[in-house]
Amino acid sequence: MYEEPYRWVEAVGNRRQYLDEQFTQGAPVVALTYADGILLVTVSRGTPKLYEIYDRIALGGMGHPADLEKLRFSLLEMAHVEGFNRSPSDVTGARLMKYGLAPAIKQAFEEIYKAPFIVKILLAELGPKPERDAFLTINYDGTFEESRRWAGLGATPAVQAQMGRYLESQAGCEQAPLAQAFETALCAWAVGALAQTAPEPSTGESTPGSDPSEKAAGAVAATEDKAALLAHVRKTVAEKSLECVLLERKGPGSSKYRALRPDELGTLFPPAVKASTPT
Numbered sequence: 693m694y695e696e697p698y699r700w701v702e703a704v705g706n707r708r709q710y711l712d713e714q715f716t717q718g719a720p721v722v723a724l725t726y727a728d729g730i731l732l733v734t735v736s737r738g739t740p741k742l743y744e745i746y747d748r749i750a751l752g753g754m755g756h757p758a759d760l761e762k763l764r765f766s767l768l769e770m771a772h773v774e775g776f777n778r779s780p781s782d783v784t785g786a787r788l789m790k791y792g793l794a795p796a797i798k799q800a801f802e803e804i805y806k807a808p809f810i811v812k813i814l815l816a817e818l819g820p821k822p823e824r825d826a827f828l829t830i831n832y833d834g835t836f837e838e839s840r841r842w843a844g845l846g847a848t849p850a851v852q853a854q855m856g857r858y859l860e861s862q863a864g865c866e867q868a869p870l871a872q873a874f875e876t877a878l879c880a881w882a883v884g885a886l887a888q889t890a891p892e893p894s895t896g897e898s899t900p901g902s903d904p905s906e907k908a909a910g911a912v913a914a915t916e917d918k919a920a921l922l923a924h925v926r927k928t929v930a931e932k933s934l935e936c937v938l939l940e941r942k943g944p945g946s947s948k949y950r951a952l953r954p955d956e957l958g959t960l961f962p963p964a965v966k967a968s969t970p971t
Contacts (some may be wrong), residue, residue: 703804711832714755714810715847719932720884721752723816724842724859725825725866726873729948730816730939733877735932742937744949746771746783748818750939754845755811755832763811767792780946785817789828789836798834808832812845818939818948822866841866844880847888855884874936874960875922882921885928922964929965936960 721734721741732752734741739757744750745767753760770792774783793813801808809832817826827843829852830836837843842865844855859865862876936952943950958966 700804704802707801707804707808708833711808711810712848715812715832716888718754718847720847720851720855720881720888721754721814721845722842722855722859722877722880722884723750723752723814723827723844724873724877724880725822725840726868726870727822727866728870729941729943730818730825731870731873731877732814732816732935732937732939733874733881734935735881735928736935737932740935742935742951744937744947745788745815746775747780747946748939748948749783749785749788750816750937750949752814752816752845753811754847755809759809759811760813763793763796763809763813766796785815785826785828786838789815789830793830794834794836797830797832801833814843814845816843816939818941820941842880844884846884851884851888854887855880858883870938871960875918875962877936878925878962878965879918879921882924882928886921886924919964922962926965 719735719741721732723730723732725731730750732742732750734752734754741754741760742750742752743764745764749771751764751767753764767788770788771783774787793815797809797811800806812832813830815828817828819825823840825840827839827841828836829839829843829845831849842856842859844852844859846852846855858880859876862880865873865876868876934957936957938950938952939948940950941948952960
C-alpha cells in the first residue's frame with residue numbers, strides 16, 4: 693500500500709515520530725571553537741560518543757550505538773581512501789558529509805520497508821585559524837547544516853535552537869582559553885539536556901508553551917542562570933561519564949585529536965561542579 697503517494701507520506705510521518713521519540717533520552721553534544729582549537733563535550737553511560745575520524749576531523753553522535761558505529765567505520769574508510777588517493781588536505785568534513793553520510797542516511801530514512809539509522813551526527817573540522825573551523829550536523833533524515841564557531845546536537849530542532857541561542861549569547865568564546873570554553877560548553881550542554889527532558893504540556897486545547905520551541909524556551913528560562921546549569925551538570929556527572937576531546941591547532945604531528953585525561957578534567961571543572969566530581 694505504500695506505493696500510493698499518500699501512504700508513503702504517511703509512513704514517512706510515522707517514521708519521523710518514531711525517531712523523534714528515540715532521541716529524547718539521548719545526551720546532547722556540544723562543539724565549539726576556542727582560542728587553541730575545537731572542544732567537544734557530551735556525557736555517556738559507558739559507550740563513547742566522541743571519536744577521531746581523520747587528523748583534523750572529530751565526530752560526535754547521539755542515537756543507537758550500533759548505527760553510530762556502522763556510520764563511523766564508513767567515514768573512517770572513506771577518509772583514509774580519500775587521503776591515500778588524493779591528499780590529506782582533500783579530506784574535509786564537507787566532503788565526508790555530502791558524499792558519504794548524507795546520502796547513506798537519507799536513503800535509509802526513505803526506504804520505509806527497512807530500518808532507518810537512529811542517529812544524529814556532528815562533524816567538527818579544525819581549520820588553520822579559528823574563523824576557518826567548520827561544523828556540520830546531520831539529522832536522521834539526511835538533512836544537514838553547516839556552521840561556524842559552534843554546533844550542537846539535541847533531541848529536536850527546537851532543543852538545538854535553544855542550545856544555539858545560548859552559545860550565540862557567549863560573545864568572544866572563540867578567543868577564550870580552554871577553561872572558559874569548557875564551562876561554556878558544559879552550560880550549553882545543560883541547556884540542551886534540560887530542554888529535551890522538560891515535561892510535555894498537558895493535553896487539550898493549545899496553551900501557552902504547548903509549542904515545542906516554547907516548551908524548550910520555557911524549560912531553559914527557569915534555569916538560564918549559570919549556577920542552575922552547572923548544578924544540572926554536577927548531578928549528571930555524578931551518575932554518568934563526561935567525555936571531552938580536543939582538536940588542538942598547535943598539537944604535535946598530523947593528528948590534532950586528543951581526549952582529555954581525568955586529571956586534566958579535574959583542573960578544568962568549575963568550582964560548582966568540582967565539589968562533587970570524583971578525582
